[in-house]
Amino acid sequence: MSENLDDLIICSHCGTLHKKVELAEKKVAKCSVCGKKLYSNVEDTFKKAIAYSITSLILFSIACIFPIIKVYIAGQESDLTIPSMIVTLFNEGFYVVGSIVFVVIVIAPLSVICSYLVLGILTYFKIFRTFSKHIISFLITSRHWAMVDIFAISIMVALVKLFGYAQIGFGVSSIALILFVIVDTFVLKSILPVELWTYFNRAYDEK
Amino acid sequence: MKNSQDKYIRCPYCESVNIDNGKTIYCRTCKNRISGNKEINLRNSWAMLITAMVFYVIANIYPILVISKFGVTSSNTIIGGAIALWEEGSYPISIIIFIASVFVPLLKFILILYILLNYKKPQKGSKRVDQAKLYHITEIIGPWSMVDVFVVAILAGVVHMSSVKITAGIGATAFVLMVFFTMLSAMSIDIRLMREDNNGDKRAKNRE
Numbered sequence: 001m002s003e004n005l006d007d008l009i010i011c012s013h014c015g016t017l018h019k020k021v022e023l024a025e026k027k028v029a030k031c032s033v034c035g036k037k038l039y040s041n042v043e044d045t046f047k048k049a050i051a052y053s054i055t056s057l058i059l060f061s062i063a064c065i066f067p068i069i070k071v072y073i074a075g076q077e078s079d080l081t082i083p084s085m086i087v088t089l090f091n092e093g094f095y096v097v098g099s100i101v102f103v104v105i106v107i108a109p110l111s112v113i114c115s116y117l118v119l120g121i122l123t124y125f126k127i128f129r130t131f132s133k134h135i136i137s138f139l140i141t142s143r144h145w146a147m148v149d150i151f152a153i154s155i156m157v158a159l160v161k162l163f164g165y166a167q168i169g170f171g172v173s174s175i176a177l178i179l180f181v182i183v184d185t186f187v188l189k190s191i192l193p194v195e196l197w198t199y200f201n202r203a204y205d206e207k
Numbered sequence: 208m209k210n211s212q213d214k215y216i217r218c219p220y221c222e223s224v225n226i227d228n229g230k231t232i233y234c235r236t237c238k239n240r241i242s243g244n245k246e247i248n249l250r251n252s253w254a255m256l257i258t259a260m261v262f263y264v265i266a267n268i269y270p271i272l273v274i275s276k277f278g279v280t281s282s283n284t285i286i287g288g289a290i291a292l293w294e295e296g297s298y299p300i301s302i303i304i305f306i307a308s309v310f311v312p313l314l315k316f317i318l319i320l321y322i323l324l325n326y327k328k329p330q331k332g333s334k335r336v337d338q339a340k341l342y343h344i345t346e347i348i349g350p351w352s353m354v355d356v357f358v359v360a361i362l363a364g365v366v367h368m369s370s371v372k373i374t375a376g377i378g379a380t381a382f383v384l385m386v387f388f389t390m391l392s393a394m395s396i397d398i399r400l401m402r403e404d405n406n407g408d409k410r411a412k413n414r415e
Contacts, residue, residue, distance in 0.1 A: 005223070005224045006223070006224075008224040009224060010215060010216075010217035010222070010224055012343070017215055017224075069365065071366065073366065073368050073370065073371055074368065074370050074371070076368040076369065076370075078365050078366065078367065078368065079365070080361060080365040084364055085360055085363075085364030085365075086364075088363055089360055089363065089375065092363065092374050092375065094375045094380060096383060096384060097356065097359075097360065097375055097379050097383050100356075100383045100387060101356065101357070101360050101383075104350075105357075133237060133238070136237065137221075137237055137239055140220050140221075141220075144390075144394075147350050147353055147357075150350055150351060150353050150354060150357065151353075153303075154353075154357030154358045154361060155357075155361060157300055157304065157358050158357075158361040158362055158365075160297050161292070161300070161358065162365075162366070163297075165371070166366075192222065193220060193221050193222045194221065194222035194223070196221075197222070197223060197237070
């Protein structure tokens with residue numbers, strides 16, 4: 001095969017084969033059949049992701065430490081924090097539910113954030129090439145399992161369920177959680193795998 | 208670009224283009240396994256799917272939520288909870304719960320079944336695109352069935368007063384396992400299953 005495979009890209013949405021073209025700054029390549037984003041100018045997006053991953057690490061820590069909602073029922077007050085929720089599940093013997101919830105709303109998002117940070121450091125110093133390859137694969141896999149956005153929606157649903165019985169107050173973390181979801185959806189999850197690999201190749205091959 | 212014989216395959220991890228030689232392929236860029244033995248992959252997908260379906264039935268029979276109010280215990284199944292919300296007048300939430308917990312898993316089962324059942328039949332180019340799209344849809348909607356599990360976890364985590372106490376039910380465990388296995392089933396679908404009998408030349412296009 002004479003064609004260089006690196007110049008080709010297959011649309012993840014409809015499977016159409018395309019030939020890559022050089023993009024000017026802030027331009028996005030879209031699929032000619034279904035219009036889905038194929039790739040964009042990588043330098044910019046990746047650096048943005050590193051910066052935002054620090055932000056989201058702070059936001060996520062706040063969201064984990066402080067209460068998200070406060071509920072008052074019949075004069076009694078009770079707080080909801082992510083750790084307390086998981087501990088309650090474990091105490092009641094729901095180990096399976098507890099561990100899966102723990103993985104999808106704590107471990108997976110943290111893995112994504114940490115992978116970005118580590119990747120940023122490694123590519124900056126151009127060290128441990130094989131290790132950063134594993135990090136990228138790990139990042140892409142853990143993104144599948146990070147479900148903080150769904151958790152945020154679930155809080156809304158739970159609030160509506162509680163509305164008739166309880167008085168509800170919002171804790172500090174609710175804002176942090178919402179901001180985290182926004183950053184996560186628009187920056188951390190919006191980077192396409194192909195952009196990560198292009199950045200990776202450029203970072204290590206450039207001298 | 209004219210191309211007739213070589214099949215290209217997209218690596219799901221790094222999206223780099225590889226040549227499909229019909230055997231086990233490891234991605235040339237990230238070294239992850241793109242596609243292995245088709246029959247084994249197919250059997251894996253079936254096994255995961257059937258497991259998920261069994262858990263789905265269990266999740267719908269047993270209560271997902273147990274509420275004890277002043278010593279009186281009542282329990283809610285998934286559908287029961289959605290109906291109760293509807294009767295209380297919170298229609299949007301009732302619809303969200305119904306879609307996320309009843310409709311989405313069923314839709315996913317049907318989509319995966321469709322892909323698994325159809326893979327041996329010869330397909331025209333346009334139909335193949337449809338299957339890839341279906342697969343893409345299952346990947347996107349899959350995690351949303353977790354809403355009900357999270358709601359149960361939140362309620363159980365926050366409502367444990369002396370007068371009212373909410374705990375999770377057996378249904379919740381079955382449900383979370385159902386979501387887990389459906390995701391695994393969708394992930395273990397070999398992308399080559401969706402591209403049988405396609406020589407690729409119709410899809411090869413240039414883009415400027």
